[in-house]
Amino acid sequence: MDKTWNNKAWFLVLPVLLLVAFSAVIPLMTVVNYSVQDTFGNNQFFWAGTDWFVEILTSPRFWDALWRNLIFSAVILAIEVPLGILIALNMPKHGLGVPVCLVLMALPLLIPWNVVGTIWQVFGRVDIGLLGYFLNSLGISYNYTQNPTHAWATVIVMDVWHWTSLVVLLCYAGLVSIPDAYYQAARIDGASRWSVFRYIQLPKMKRVLLIAVLLRFMDSFMIYTEPFVVTGGGPGNSTTFLSIDLVKMAIGQFDLGPAAAMSIIYFLIILLLSWVFYTVMTQSDAEQK
Amino acid sequence: MARITLEHIRHAYSEKAKAAGDYALKEVHHEWEDGGAYALLGPSGCGKTTLLNIISGLLTPSDGRILFDGKDVTQLSTEERNIAQVFQFPVVYDTMTVFDNLAFPLRNRKVPEAEVEKRVNEILEMTDLAGMAKRRAQRLTADQKQKISLGRGLVRANVNAILFDEPLTVIDPHMKWVLRSQLKRLHRQSRFTMVYVTHDQTEALTFADKVVVMHDGQIVQIGTPAELFERPSHTFVGYFIGSPGMNIMSAAIDGATARIGDQNIALSAAPALKAQGRIELGIRPEFIKLGREGMPITINKVEDIGRQKIVRASFCGQPISIVVPEDDEIPADAKVTFEKQAIGIFADSWRVGQEG
Numbered sequence: 001m002d003k004t005w006n007n008k009a010w011f012l013v014l015p016v017l018l019l020v021a022f023s024a025v026i027p028l029m030t031v032v033n034y035s036v037q038d039t040f041g042n043n044q045f046f047w048a049g050t051d052w053f054v055e056i057l058t059s060p061r062f063w064d065a066l067w068r069n070l071i072f073s074a075v076i077l078a079i080e081v082p083l084g085i086l087i088a089l090n091m092p093k094h095g096l097g098v099p100v101c102l103v104l105m106a107l108p109l110l111i112p113w114n115v116v117g118t119i120w121q122v123f124g125r126v127d128i129g130l131l132g133y134f135l136n137s138l139g140i141s142y143n144y145t146q147n148p149t150h151a152w153a154t155v156i157v158m159d160v161w162h163w164t165s166l167v168v169l170l171c172y173a174g175l176v177s178i179p180d181a182y183y184q185a186a187r188i189d190g191a192s193r194w195s196v197f198r199y200i201q202l203p204k205m206k207r208v209l210l211i212a213v214l215l216r217f218m219d220s221f222m223i224y225t226e227p228f229v230v231t232g233g234g235p236g237n238s239t240t241f242l243s244i245d246l247v248k249m250a251i252g253q254f255d256l257g258p259a260a261a262m263s264i265i266y267f268l269i270i271l272l273l274s275w276v277f278y279t280v281m282t283q284s285d286a287e288q289k
Numbered sequence: 290m291a292r293i294t295l296e297h298i299r300h301a302y303s304e305k306a307k308a309a310g311d312y313a314l315k316e317v318h319h320e321w322e323d324g325g326a327y328a329l330l331g332p333s334g335c336g337k338t339t340l341l342n343i344i345s346g347l348l349t350p351s352d353g354r355i356l357f358d359g360k361d362v363t364q365l366s367t368e369e370r371n372i373a374q375v376f377q378f379p380v381v382y383d384t385m386t387v388f389d390n391l392a393f394p395l396r397n398r399k400v401p402e403a404e405v406e407k408r409v410n411e412i413l414e415m416t417d418l419a420g421m422a423k424r425r426a427q428r429l430t431a432d433q434k435q436k437i438s439l440g441r442g443l444v445r446a447n448v449n450a451i452l453f454d455e456p457l458t459v460i461d462p463h464m465k466w467v468l469r470s471q472l473k474r475l476h477r478q479s480r481f482t483m484v485y486v487t488h489d490q491t492e493a494l495t496f497a498d499k500v501v502v503m504h505d506g507q508i509v510q511i512g513t514p515a516e517l518f519e520r521p522s523h524t525f526v527g528y529f530i531g532s533p534g535m536n537i538m539s540a541a542i543d544g545a546t547a548r549i550g551d552q553n554i555a556l557s558a559a560p561a562l563k564a565q566g567r568i569e570l571g572i573r574p575e576f577i578k579l580g581r582e583g584m585p586i587t588i589n590k591v592e593d594i595g596r597q598k599i600v601r602a603s604f605c606g607q608p609i610s611i612v613v614p615e616d617d618e619i620p621a622d623a624k625v626t627f628e629k630q631a632i633g634i635f636a637d638s639w640r641v642g643q644e645g
Contacts, residue, residue: 184347185380187367189441190397199382199393 028267034260052261062262064237065245066269069221072156072241076220079160081213084167089201091172102172105165113162117229120158124230144231148238151231155239158226163216170212174205210281214274221270242266291357291449291482293321293344298353300339312351314339315506321450323358324480326473328497330487332529336506337486341452344484345372357449374452375442379434379459381426388413388422391440398445412440415471432460439468443475450482457492469496490530502526518573521633522640527571533599533610535633536577540570542634550605552584557629558643566637574599574612576631579619583626591619 035053038046056062091101108116124144126132135142144154178200186196224243227233233240233248240248246266250259300314314336321327329337342348344355346367354363362370373394382390391409400408413419416436421429426437435456442451453472457465473496476483487493493500494514502510502517502525509523510516521527521535528534541548545559547570554570562568579600586602586609593615600611600619611625634641 179378181376181378181380184342184374185376185438185441187347188345188372188374189394190368191393192397195397199384203383 031260031263034256035264038257048257052257053265055258056262056265061237061245062265065240065242068239069223069241072223073217073220075156076159076163077213077216079156080164080167080216081209083160084164084212085171085205085209087164087168088171088175089197091168093176102169105168105172108162108165109169111162113225114229116158116162117226120154120161120226121230124154146235148235151235151239154230155227158230159220159223162226163219167212167216170208171205174208175201178204206281210278213281214277217277218270218274221273292323292359293450293482294356294359295319295321295340295344296354296356298340298343298350298355300336300343300348300350300352313506314343314350317353317508319501319508319511321482321484323482326476326483326485326496326498328485328487328493328500329503330490330493330500330529331503332488335503337488337503338454340503341374341454341484341486344450345374345452346370347374371445371447371449372452373442373445373448373450375439375454375456377455377458379431379438381429381434381437383425383427385426386423387418387426387429387437390426390437391444394441394445408444408446412444415443415475416440416468432464435459436468448481450484453483453485455487456485457487465492472496490532494530502529504529519631520640521571524569524571524635524638527573527633527635531573531575533574533612535571535573536609537569537571537635538604538607538609540568540634542568547632547634549607552605554584554627554632555629556632556634560634560636560641560643562634562636562641569635569638571633571635572627572631574610576628577609577611578626578628579611579613579617579623580626581620581622581624583624586623586625588619588623 036048036050038048038051087105091105092098111119123129124132124142126136126143132142132144142150144150182200183196186200191199222243223241224247227239227241228244228247231239233244242262243266246259246262249255249262295317298314298317299312301312303311317340329340331337339348343350346362346365346369349363354361356362357370367374382393385393388409391412392405395405395408409422410419413422416439418433418436418440421433426434429437439456442453442456457468460468469492472483472485475481485493485496487496494517498513499511500514500517501508502523504523504525510521510526512520512522517526517530521530524535524537527537538549540554542560542562545556547554547556549570584604586604588600588602590601592599592601596615598613598615598617598619600613600623602609602611602623604625609625613619
């Protein structure tokens with residue numbers, strides 16, 4: 001089909017452009033503005049150039065938080081993606097079980113994030129929390145406020161509880177779109193359960209899996225609310241992820257310049273890694289042409 | 290290769306089926322001879338696919354038994370029955386090459402790789418896919434994909450039967466002829482028992498030695514193409530086979546005479562009517578002679594379809610179609626005569642035999 005050039009089209013895009021400008025572009029420009037200047041309030045600004053970027057990139061505090069965050073995201077992906085696929089594969093395809101399972105799966109996603117944090121904060125407490133009390137009565141001296149390993153485990157289990165459903169729902173949507181004839185043909189061809197997964201289900205889930213991996217990576221890399229509520233970044237700095245560190249810097253210490261520089265670096269890292277994920281996963285698709 | 294016996298098979302998709310109407314497949318009792326080429330013909334929703342899936346083991350029938358060479362296989366899985374089946378819509382394993390797709394059923398059964406290669410190459414040759422053996426199956430066109438599906442059905446050397454469920458629906462017409470004649474040739478060479486489901490009568494009549502016509506969950510007639518054409522045993526077979534279908538008109542019988550409206554039609558013998566049901570007279574459009582003598586009709590429309598003309602008319606208030614050779618003239622006050630031997634009498638839709 002021939003493309004027709006019609007400048008009126010710009011008017012149709014204009015409302016969205018304005019919305020995006022106000023909600024994203026202008027705040028982003030403000031951040032860029034802060035990142036190259038120094039301010040002490042009173043609207044007094046001094047040019048700082050790339051000083052803040054150098055400061056952030058050479059500070060061990062930033063690199064520690066970055067590593068923690070990368071490890072966290074890797075663990076989250078390594079648990080949630082396989083687990084989500086496994087659950088989706090075992091969910092019923094028809095009958096009464098379908099709505100029941102779907103509602104159960106959607107429940108964690110419907111809870112506000114800080115409430116999720118509060119639930120787990122209470123759940124894990126040694127004195128009144130079901131989990132903490134139970135573990136301690138088993139003789140495991142579980143305490144997420146003092147032991148970094150326990151804090152990590154709690155945050156990870158909480159995230160798995162909260163977000164695996166998303167992977168499940170996406171995979172399930174991919175699975176139910178496979179026509180019955182594929183399974184019948186596989187039975188005729190004598191395919192094993194593993195072959196059915198490898199050659200029918202996995203290829204058909206690929207597209208939704210890409211979305212699931214991207215979403216889970218970005219969200220886990222930007223995680224803030226839940227660990228903030230549960231551990232507040234502690235004990236020590238053991239669960240201080242990038243966003244928690246950023247908020248501490250910007251609001252706790254009121255270091256607007258370095259915080260703005262860090263925001264931009266943070267943003268670029270997410271952009272870069274998402275691009276890498278996307279390219280790698282669509283590249284393997286393209287090779288099959 | 291096997292003789293397949295269906296013993297009083299019935300199937301309902303819901304557990305609680307009681308009335309006959311609840312059954313997608315009413316009682317089917319039939320034997321498929323070893324090495325036969327059968328076509329299962331009927332309109333959509335008549336139970337063809339259900340019957341096919343019961344034979345292949347994808348469905349377990351609600352009642353009845355299935356025997357392969359006299360051995361009960363009702364409870365056996367598809368794999369244990371060793372059946373190949375090709376589906377209506379192409380099923381290919383997207384991530385595999387064309388070659389691997391065809392090799393898949395063999396490799397799953399641990400066939401030695403040398404044998405796999407030999408069989409697959411034969412099939413590639415037959416389906417005209419040899420040029421793309423190394424290509425991914427994902428990017429192929431619908432009819433290339435369906436050829437792969439077809440090939441996977443044919444690749445195994447020792448199957449008990451090959452079942453085809455409207456396999457050529459998505460293939461374009463020119464290719465249909467080629468593939469169908471290849472299937473026919475393959476059948477002659479291999480003598481596999483083949484069952485071919487279709488709603489296209491041309492396909493059924495050209496492929497099969499025996500055509501099984503199904504209607505509303507039951508088999509209404511099994512016969513050679515000629516038998517179905519000349520002596521349909523049910524009015525459904527009459528109008529489903531043939532183009533245009535058989536003319537079916539309600540009639541009254543008096544000895545060896547049928548009466549339609551105020552016309553009397555002589556029959557070759559008196560039909561053996563048992564009870565008084567709904568009586569109909571059937572005659573194929575090819576066996577009606579149009580001329581200046583006989584019974585009057587009113588012509589509504591003449592369709593010229595090339596070698597022939599189809600005359601749509603009404604006869605004593607009932608619609609009737611007549612096939613007329615292209616060069617015959619159609620008189621203005623047209624009259625018709627029926628060929629005596631070609632008339633069938635049907636009581637409650639089933640053909641009635643003759644007395645004596």
